Amino acid sequence: MHEVGIMQSALDAIRQQAVNHNATRVSRIVLRIGTLAGVDQEALRFAYEALTPGSLADGAVLEIETVPARAYCASCRTEFGAGRGFIFECPQCHAFSGEIRAGRELGIARLEFP
Amino acid sequence: MNSPAPLPATPESAPDYRIHALTGAATGSTRDLSGPLSAEITAAFAASPDGEIAVRSVDVNIPLLEKNDILAERNRGYFLGRGLTALNLVSSPGAGKTTLLERTLDEFGRQNRCAVLVGDLETDNDGIRLSRPHAPVAQITTGTVCHLDAGMIARAAQSIDLDGVRILFIENVGNLVCPASFDLGEQVRVVLLSTTEGEDKPLKYPPIFKSANLVLLTKVDVADVLGFKRDVAVENIRRIAPQAQIIQLSARTGEGMAEWYAFLQARAGRR
Ligand SMILES: Nc1nc2c(ncn2[C@@H]2O[C@H](COP(=O)(O)OP(=O)(O)OP(=O)(O)O)[C@@H](O)[C@H]2O)c(=O)[nH]1
Ligand SMILES: [Mg+2]
Ligand SMILES: [Zn+2]
Numbered sequence: 110m111h112e113v114g115i116m117q118s119a120l121d122a123i124r125q126q127a128v129n130h131n132a133t134r135v136s137r138i139v140l141r142i143g144t145l146a147g148v149d150q151e152a153l154r155f156a157y158e159a160l161t162p163g164s165l166a167d168g169a170v171l172e173i174e175t176v177p178a179r180a181y182c183a184s185c186r187t188e189f190g191a192g193r194g195f196i197f198e199c200p201q202c203h204a205f206s207g208e209i210r211a212g213r214e215l216g217i218a219r220l221e222f223p
Numbered sequence: 224m225n226s227p228a229p230l231p232a233t234p235e236s237a238p239d240y241r242i243h244a245l246t247g248a249a250t251g252s253t254r255d256l257s258g259p260l261s262a263e264i265t266a267a268f269a270a271s272p273d274g275e276i277a278v279r280s281v282d283v284n285i286p287l288l289e290k291n292d293i294l295a296e297r298n299r300g301y302f303l304g305r306g307l308t309a310l311n312l313v314s315s316p317g318a319g320k321t322t323l324l325e326r327t328l329d330e331f332g333r334q335n336r337c338a339v340l341v342g343d344l345e346t347d348n349d350g351i352r353l354s355r356p357h358a359p360v361a362q363i364t365t366g367t368v369c370h371l372d373a374g375m376i377a378r379a380a381q382s383i384d385l386d387g388v389r390i391l392f393i394e395n396v397g398n399l400v401c402p403a404s405f406d407l408g409e410q411v412r413v414v415l416l417s418t419t420e421g422e423d424k425p426l427k428y429p430p431i432f433k434s435a436n437l438v439l440l441t442k443v444d445v446a447d448v449l450g451f452k453r454d455v456a457v458e459n460i461r462r463i464a465p466q467a468q469i470i471q472l473s474a475r476t477g478e479g480m481a482e483w484y485a486f487l488q489a490r491a492g493r494r
Binding site: 117 | 287404430467
Protein backbone atom coordinates (compact mmCIF):
# COMPACT_ATOMS: atom_id res chain seq x y z
CA MET A 110 0.00 0.00 0.00
CA HIS A 111 2.94 2.34 0.66
CA GLU A 112 5.30 0.67 -1.80
CA VAL A 113 4.94 3.55 -4.25
CA GLY A 114 6.19 5.98 -1.61
CA ILE A 115 9.13 3.71 -0.83
CA MET A 116 10.07 3.41 -4.48
CA GLN A 117 9.72 7.15 -4.88
CA SER A 118 12.19 7.82 -2.09
CA ALA A 119 14.50 5.14 -3.51
CA LEU A 120 14.57 6.94 -6.85
CA ASP A 121 15.22 10.26 -5.12
CA ALA A 122 18.18 8.75 -3.26
CA ILE A 123 19.48 7.10 -6.44
CA ARG A 124 19.30 10.41 -8.29
CA GLN A 125 21.46 11.93 -5.54
CA GLN A 126 23.94 9.05 -5.71
CA ALA A 127 24.15 9.38 -9.49
CA VAL A 128 25.08 13.04 -9.09
CA ASN A 129 27.72 12.12 -6.50
CA HIS A 130 29.23 9.60 -8.88
CA ASN A 131 29.00 11.62 -12.06
CA ALA A 132 26.54 9.23 -13.63
CA THR A 133 23.48 10.02 -15.69
CA ARG A 134 21.99 6.53 -15.62
CA VAL A 135 21.82 3.63 -13.24
CA SER A 136 21.97 0.12 -14.66
CA ARG A 137 21.31 -2.00 -11.57
CA ILE A 138 19.58 -1.32 -8.30
CA VAL A 139 19.96 -3.76 -5.43
CA LEU A 140 17.51 -3.32 -2.59
CA ARG A 141 17.82 -5.11 0.73
CA ILE A 142 14.49 -5.89 2.33
CA GLY A 143 13.83 -7.80 5.53
CA THR A 144 10.91 -10.18 5.78
CA LEU A 145 9.52 -8.07 8.64
CA ALA A 146 9.81 -4.74 6.82
CA GLY A 147 6.15 -4.91 5.88
CA VAL A 148 6.92 -4.44 2.22
CA ASP A 149 5.23 -6.44 -0.47
CA GLN A 150 7.84 -7.24 -3.11
CA GLU A 151 5.28 -7.69 -5.87
CA ALA A 152 3.81 -4.27 -5.15
CA LEU A 153 7.30 -2.81 -5.04
CA ARG A 154 8.14 -4.21 -8.47
CA PHE A 155 4.87 -2.89 -9.75
CA ALA A 156 5.69 0.58 -8.42
CA TYR A 157 9.12 0.28 -10.00
CA GLU A 158 7.62 -0.49 -13.41
CA ALA A 159 5.28 2.45 -13.02
CA LEU A 160 7.80 5.03 -11.84
CA THR A 161 10.99 4.35 -13.78
CA PRO A 162 10.10 4.95 -17.44
CA GLY A 163 11.78 8.16 -18.56
CA SER A 164 13.82 8.40 -15.35
CA LEU A 165 17.53 7.73 -14.89
CA ALA A 166 16.58 4.18 -13.92
CA ASP A 167 14.74 3.49 -17.16
CA GLY A 168 15.67 -0.06 -18.16
CA ALA A 169 17.73 -0.74 -15.04
CA VAL A 170 17.63 -4.15 -13.41
CA LEU A 171 15.91 -4.24 -10.04
CA GLU A 172 17.30 -6.89 -7.72
CA ILE A 173 15.83 -7.54 -4.29
CA GLU A 174 17.86 -9.24 -1.57
CA THR A 175 15.62 -10.70 1.08
CA VAL A 176 16.91 -10.66 4.64
CA PRO A 177 15.39 -13.42 6.76
CA ALA A 178 14.16 -12.56 10.24
CA ARG A 179 16.42 -13.37 13.20
CA ALA A 180 15.61 -13.01 16.86
CA TYR A 181 17.64 -13.22 20.06
CA CYS A 182 16.94 -15.34 23.10
CA ALA A 183 18.17 -13.57 26.22
CA SER A 184 18.15 -16.68 28.40
CA CYS A 185 20.14 -18.85 25.97
CA ARG A 186 22.16 -15.90 24.68
CA THR A 187 21.73 -17.10 21.14
CA GLU A 188 20.39 -15.73 17.92
CA PHE A 189 18.05 -17.89 15.92
CA GLY A 190 16.34 -17.81 12.56
CA ALA A 191 12.76 -16.76 13.08
CA GLY A 192 11.12 -18.49 10.16
CA ARG A 193 8.31 -16.96 8.19
CA GLY A 194 5.76 -16.16 10.84
CA PHE A 195 5.53 -13.57 13.57
CA ILE A 196 6.05 -15.84 16.54
CA PHE A 197 9.71 -15.99 17.49
CA GLU A 198 10.14 -19.04 19.63
CA CYS A 199 13.61 -20.01 20.79
CA PRO A 200 14.39 -23.47 19.40
CA GLN A 201 16.31 -24.38 22.58
CA CYS A 202 14.21 -23.17 25.50
CA HIS A 203 10.96 -22.35 23.65
CA ALA A 204 10.70 -18.90 25.20
CA PHE A 205 9.15 -16.22 23.02
CA SER A 206 11.49 -13.48 21.97
CA GLY A 207 10.60 -9.86 21.31
CA GLU A 208 14.14 -8.93 20.40
CA ILE A 209 14.40 -8.79 16.65
CA ARG A 210 17.98 -8.83 15.39
CA ALA A 211 17.36 -8.84 11.64
CA GLY A 212 14.47 -8.67 9.24
CA ARG A 213 13.43 -5.05 9.45
CA GLU A 214 15.91 -3.86 6.83
CA LEU A 215 14.62 -1.61 4.10
CA GLY A 216 17.21 0.13 2.00
CA ILE A 217 19.35 0.39 -1.08
CA ALA A 218 22.31 -1.96 -0.79
CA ARG A 219 24.14 -1.38 -4.03
CA LEU A 220 23.98 0.55 -7.28
CA GLU A 221 25.71 0.10 -10.59
CA PHE A 222 26.38 2.99 -12.86
CA PRO A 223 27.39 2.45 -16.47
CA MET B 224 33.78 -9.41 -4.91
CA ASN B 225 36.95 -9.59 -6.98
CA SER B 226 37.58 -6.26 -8.57
CA PRO B 227 40.30 -4.06 -9.98
CA ALA B 228 41.50 -0.95 -8.17
CA PRO B 229 38.87 1.74 -7.53
CA LEU B 230 38.46 4.42 -10.14
CA PRO B 231 40.41 7.51 -9.17
CA ALA B 232 37.51 9.70 -10.31
CA THR B 233 35.25 8.42 -7.54
CA PRO B 234 37.09 8.66 -4.24
CA GLU B 235 35.41 7.55 -1.06
CA SER B 236 33.64 10.72 -0.11
CA ALA B 237 31.34 9.37 2.57
CA PRO B 238 32.07 6.83 5.31
CA ASP B 239 28.86 4.89 4.73
CA TYR B 240 29.57 3.56 1.30
CA ARG B 241 32.27 1.71 -0.49
CA ILE B 242 33.13 1.86 -4.13
CA HIS B 243 34.62 -0.78 -6.30
CA ALA B 244 35.13 -0.59 -9.98
CA LEU B 245 34.23 -3.60 -12.02
CA THR B 246 34.50 -4.34 -15.69
CA GLY B 247 31.19 -4.72 -17.39
CA ALA B 248 32.02 -7.84 -19.33
CA ALA B 249 32.88 -9.79 -16.21
CA THR B 250 30.10 -8.80 -13.85
CA GLY B 251 27.02 -10.13 -15.51
CA SER B 252 25.44 -6.79 -14.71
CA THR B 253 24.85 -6.10 -18.34
CA ARG B 254 23.53 -9.50 -19.31
CA ASP B 255 19.93 -9.13 -18.46
CA LEU B 256 19.64 -5.50 -19.36
CA SER B 257 16.83 -4.54 -21.60
CA GLY B 258 15.24 -1.39 -22.87
CA PRO B 259 17.05 1.85 -23.64
CA LEU B 260 20.04 1.03 -21.48
CA SER B 261 20.93 -2.17 -23.34
CA ALA B 262 21.38 -0.11 -26.50
CA GLU B 263 23.64 2.24 -24.59
CA ILE B 264 25.71 -0.62 -23.24
CA THR B 265 25.98 -2.21 -26.65
CA ALA B 266 27.20 1.09 -28.03
CA ALA B 267 29.73 1.37 -25.22
CA PHE B 268 31.03 -2.11 -26.00
CA ALA B 269 31.34 -1.21 -29.67
CA ALA B 270 33.26 1.96 -28.84
CA SER B 271 35.57 0.23 -26.39
CA PRO B 272 38.89 -0.82 -27.95
CA ASP B 273 39.44 -3.87 -25.71
CA GLY B 274 35.83 -4.96 -25.56
CA GLU B 275 35.44 -4.01 -21.90
CA ILE B 276 33.40 -1.22 -20.42
CA ALA B 277 33.50 0.10 -16.89
CA VAL B 278 30.55 -0.43 -14.64
CA ARG B 279 30.90 1.15 -11.26
CA SER B 280 29.37 -0.84 -8.51
CA VAL B 281 28.71 1.19 -5.41
CA ASP B 282 27.78 -0.25 -2.00
CA VAL B 283 25.59 2.46 -0.60
CA ASN B 284 23.52 1.21 2.33
CA ILE B 285 20.93 3.93 2.23
CA PRO B 286 17.93 3.32 4.47
CA LEU B 287 14.69 4.10 2.74
CA LEU B 288 12.35 6.32 4.64
CA GLU B 289 9.03 7.22 3.27
CA LYS B 290 7.67 10.71 3.60
CA ASN B 291 5.61 9.55 6.57
CA ASP B 292 8.69 8.30 8.41
CA ILE B 293 10.45 11.61 7.90
CA LEU B 294 7.46 13.53 9.23
CA ALA B 295 7.16 11.08 12.12
CA GLU B 296 10.77 11.72 13.12
CA ARG B 297 10.04 15.42 13.02
CA ASN B 298 7.01 14.93 15.26
CA ARG B 299 9.05 12.86 17.69
CA GLY B 300 11.61 15.64 17.97
CA TYR B 301 8.87 18.19 18.47
CA PHE B 302 7.20 16.15 21.22
CA LEU B 303 10.49 15.48 22.98
CA GLY B 304 11.41 19.15 22.74
CA ARG B 305 8.15 20.10 24.42
CA GLY B 306 8.70 17.47 27.08
CA LEU B 307 5.51 15.63 26.34
CA THR B 308 4.88 11.93 25.95
CA ALA B 309 2.77 10.94 22.98
CA LEU B 310 0.78 7.69 22.98
CA ASN B 311 -0.77 6.20 19.86
CA LEU B 312 -3.86 4.14 20.75
CA VAL B 313 -4.78 1.55 18.16
CA SER B 314 -7.51 -1.10 18.14
CA SER B 315 -10.36 -2.62 16.16
CA PRO B 316 -13.44 -0.39 15.95
CA GLY B 317 -15.23 -0.23 19.28
CA ALA B 318 -12.57 -1.81 21.51
CA GLY B 319 -13.03 1.05 23.98
CA LYS B 320 -10.45 3.71 23.11
CA THR B 321 -12.72 6.72 23.61
CA THR B 322 -14.32 5.33 26.77
CA LEU B 323 -10.89 4.69 28.26
CA LEU B 324 -9.74 8.21 27.41
CA GLU B 325 -12.90 9.80 28.80
CA ARG B 326 -12.31 8.21 32.17
CA THR B 327 -8.58 8.89 32.01
CA LEU B 328 -9.19 12.60 31.41
CA ASP B 329 -11.67 12.69 34.31
CA GLU B 330 -9.30 11.00 36.76
CA PHE B 331 -5.63 11.09 35.79
CA GLY B 332 -6.19 14.21 33.66
CA ARG B 333 -7.18 16.32 36.65
CA GLN B 334 -3.69 16.20 38.13
CA ASN B 335 -1.75 15.82 34.90
CA ARG B 336 -2.40 18.03 31.94
CA CYS B 337 -3.38 15.88 28.96
CA ALA B 338 -4.40 16.58 25.39
CA VAL B 339 -6.10 14.38 22.81
CA LEU B 340 -6.01 14.09 19.04
CA VAL B 341 -8.73 11.75 17.85
CA GLY B 342 -9.12 10.31 14.37
CA ASP B 343 -12.26 8.95 12.75
CA LEU B 344 -13.33 8.57 9.15
CA GLU B 345 -16.36 10.79 9.75
CA THR B 346 -18.10 12.74 12.54
CA ASP B 347 -16.84 14.72 15.51
CA ASN B 348 -18.63 12.40 17.91
CA ASP B 349 -15.55 11.09 19.69
CA GLY B 350 -13.99 14.56 19.86
CA ILE B 351 -17.18 15.87 21.46
CA ARG B 352 -17.29 12.95 23.92
CA LEU B 353 -13.72 13.76 24.93
CA SER B 354 -14.14 17.54 25.27
CA ARG B 355 -13.29 18.74 28.79
CA PRO B 356 -12.50 22.27 29.93
CA HIS B 357 -9.18 21.07 31.31
CA ALA B 358 -7.99 19.15 28.25
CA PRO B 359 -7.47 20.40 24.70
CA VAL B 360 -8.92 18.05 22.08
CA ALA B 361 -8.75 18.07 18.30
CA GLN B 362 -10.77 15.83 16.03
CA ILE B 363 -9.22 14.64 12.79
CA THR B 364 -11.70 13.35 10.23
CA THR B 365 -9.80 11.36 7.67
CA GLY B 366 -12.56 10.96 5.07
CA THR B 367 -11.52 7.84 3.21
CA VAL B 368 -8.16 7.22 4.85
CA CYS B 369 -8.27 4.28 7.24
CA HIS B 370 -5.42 5.41 9.53
CA LEU B 371 -3.81 8.54 10.91
CA ASP B 372 -0.49 9.61 9.42
CA ALA B 373 2.33 11.75 10.72
CA GLY B 374 1.36 14.73 8.58
CA MET B 375 -2.14 14.81 10.06
CA ILE B 376 -0.67 14.68 13.56
CA ALA B 377 1.75 17.52 12.83
CA ARG B 378 -1.09 19.73 11.66
CA ALA B 379 -3.52 18.75 14.42
CA ALA B 380 -0.88 19.25 17.12
CA GLN B 381 -0.39 22.84 15.90
CA SER B 382 -4.13 23.48 16.24
CA ILE B 383 -4.31 22.98 20.01
CA ASP B 384 -2.61 24.61 22.96
CA LEU B 385 0.06 22.19 24.16
CA ASP B 386 1.37 24.48 26.90
CA GLY B 387 2.02 22.47 30.04
CA VAL B 388 0.70 19.27 28.48
CA ARG B 389 2.55 16.20 29.75
CA ILE B 390 0.66 13.50 27.88
CA LEU B 391 -0.69 13.62 24.36
CA PHE B 392 -3.13 10.82 23.58
CA ILE B 393 -3.68 10.02 19.94
CA GLU B 394 -6.77 7.90 19.31
CA ASN B 395 -6.22 6.28 15.95
CA VAL B 396 -8.95 5.25 13.53
CA GLY B 397 -10.45 1.91 14.56
CA ASN B 398 -8.43 -0.49 12.39
CA LEU B 399 -5.95 -3.21 13.29
CA VAL B 400 -4.14 -3.33 9.97
CA CYS B 401 -3.09 -0.05 8.38
CA PRO B 402 -2.11 1.95 11.50
CA ALA B 403 0.68 -0.60 12.03
CA SER B 404 2.58 0.84 9.06
CA PHE B 405 2.22 4.48 10.03
CA ASP B 406 4.55 5.81 12.66
CA LEU B 407 3.10 9.02 14.06
CA GLY B 408 6.19 9.97 16.02
CA GLU B 409 4.71 8.58 19.25
CA GLN B 410 6.92 7.34 22.06
CA VAL B 411 4.44 4.67 23.11
CA ARG B 412 2.22 2.53 20.97
CA VAL B 413 -0.76 1.13 22.82
CA VAL B 414 -2.81 -1.65 21.28
CA LEU B 415 -6.22 -2.39 22.81
CA LEU B 416 -7.83 -5.82 22.63
CA SER B 417 -11.33 -6.05 24.07
CA THR B 418 -12.98 -9.09 25.56
CA THR B 419 -15.73 -8.80 22.96
CA GLU B 420 -13.20 -9.86 20.35
CA GLY B 421 -11.61 -13.27 19.97
CA GLU B 422 -8.72 -14.36 22.17
CA ASP B 423 -6.83 -15.10 18.96
CA LYS B 424 -6.81 -11.53 17.59
CA PRO B 425 -3.05 -11.17 18.26
CA LEU B 426 -2.40 -14.27 16.16
CA LYS B 427 -4.59 -12.98 13.36
CA TYR B 428 -3.15 -9.45 13.27
CA PRO B 429 0.46 -9.93 14.35
CA PRO B 430 2.13 -6.80 12.88
CA ILE B 431 0.23 -4.32 15.03
CA PHE B 432 0.77 -6.38 18.19
CA LYS B 433 4.44 -6.81 17.34
CA SER B 434 4.83 -3.06 17.28
CA ALA B 435 3.11 -2.49 20.65
CA ASN B 436 4.83 -1.20 23.77
CA LEU B 437 1.71 -1.77 25.81
CA VAL B 438 -1.29 -4.00 25.22
CA LEU B 439 -4.48 -3.20 27.10
CA LEU B 440 -6.98 -6.01 27.53
CA THR B 441 -10.17 -3.94 27.81
CA LYS B 442 -13.74 -4.54 28.98
CA VAL B 443 -12.63 -7.24 31.40
CA ASP B 444 -15.88 -6.63 33.36
CA VAL B 445 -17.79 -8.61 30.73
CA ALA B 446 -15.16 -11.30 30.11
CA ASP B 447 -16.91 -13.99 32.15
CA VAL B 448 -20.34 -13.31 30.70
CA LEU B 449 -18.89 -13.59 27.22
CA GLY B 450 -16.87 -16.67 28.02
CA PHE B 451 -13.72 -14.79 27.05
CA LYS B 452 -10.67 -16.62 28.34
CA ARG B 453 -8.34 -13.92 29.63
CA ASP B 454 -5.42 -16.26 30.23
CA VAL B 455 -5.57 -17.53 26.65
CA ALA B 456 -5.61 -13.97 25.33
CA VAL B 457 -2.65 -13.02 27.52
CA GLU B 458 -0.73 -16.09 26.38
CA ASN B 459 -1.39 -15.18 22.73
CA ILE B 460 -0.21 -11.61 23.32
CA ARG B 461 2.96 -12.91 24.96
CA ARG B 462 3.68 -15.16 21.99
CA ILE B 463 3.44 -12.36 19.44
CA ALA B 464 4.56 -9.42 21.55
CA PRO B 465 6.85 -10.53 24.38
CA GLN B 466 8.25 -6.99 24.46
CA ALA B 467 4.92 -5.44 25.43
CA GLN B 468 3.65 -4.75 28.91
CA ILE B 469 0.09 -6.03 29.41
CA ILE B 470 -2.57 -4.38 31.54
CA GLN B 471 -6.07 -5.79 32.01
CA LEU B 472 -8.68 -3.17 32.72
CA SER B 473 -12.26 -2.01 32.54
CA ALA B 474 -13.08 1.64 31.92
CA ARG B 475 -16.57 0.84 33.18
CA THR B 476 -15.82 -0.65 36.62
CA GLY B 477 -12.40 0.94 37.04
CA GLU B 478 -10.60 -2.36 37.48
CA GLY B 479 -6.97 -2.04 36.40
CA MET B 480 -7.20 1.72 35.87
CA ALA B 481 -4.69 2.42 38.66
CA GLU B 482 -2.12 0.30 36.85
CA TRP B 483 -2.76 2.24 33.63
CA TYR B 484 -2.32 5.55 35.46
CA ALA B 485 0.91 4.29 37.01
CA PHE B 486 2.14 3.42 33.54
CA LEU B 487 1.25 6.92 32.30
CA GLN B 488 2.88 8.52 35.32
CA ALA B 489 6.09 6.57 34.74
CA ARG B 490 6.21 7.42 31.05
CA ALA B 491 5.39 11.06 31.63
CA GLY B 492 8.29 11.35 34.04
CA ARG B 493 10.69 9.92 31.47
CA ARG B 494 12.36 12.41 29.21
N1 LIG C 1 -18.66 -3.45 29.33
C1 LIG C 1 -17.83 -2.52 28.91
N2 LIG C 1 -18.12 -1.82 27.80
C2 LIG C 1 -17.24 -0.87 27.39
C3 LIG C 1 -16.06 -0.61 28.09
N3 LIG C 1 -15.37 0.36 27.43
C4 LIG C 1 -16.13 0.70 26.37
N4 LIG C 1 -17.27 -0.04 26.33
C5 LIG C 1 -18.33 0.04 25.33
O1 LIG C 1 -17.84 -0.31 24.06
C6 LIG C 1 -18.45 0.47 23.05
C7 LIG C 1 -17.38 1.14 22.18
O2 LIG C 1 -16.60 1.98 23.00
P1 LIG C 1 -15.75 3.19 22.44
O3 LIG C 1 -15.00 3.75 23.57
O4 LIG C 1 -16.60 4.11 21.66
O5 LIG C 1 -14.77 2.43 21.45
P2 LIG C 1 -13.70 3.04 20.44
O6 LIG C 1 -12.56 2.10 20.44
O7 LIG C 1 -13.42 4.45 20.78
O8 LIG C 1 -14.48 2.95 19.06
P3 LIG C 1 -14.08 3.62 17.65
O9 LIG C 1 -13.60 4.98 17.92
O10 LIG C 1 -15.35 3.56 16.89
O11 LIG C 1 -13.05 2.71 17.06
C8 LIG C 1 -19.33 1.46 23.76
O12 LIG C 1 -20.63 0.99 23.72
C9 LIG C 1 -18.81 1.46 25.17
O13 LIG C 1 -19.79 1.76 26.14
C10 LIG C 1 -15.77 -1.38 29.28
O14 LIG C 1 -14.75 -1.23 29.95
N5 LIG C 1 -16.69 -2.31 29.64
MG1 LIG D 1 -13.48 6.12 19.54
ZN1 LIG E 1 16.26 -19.75 24.56
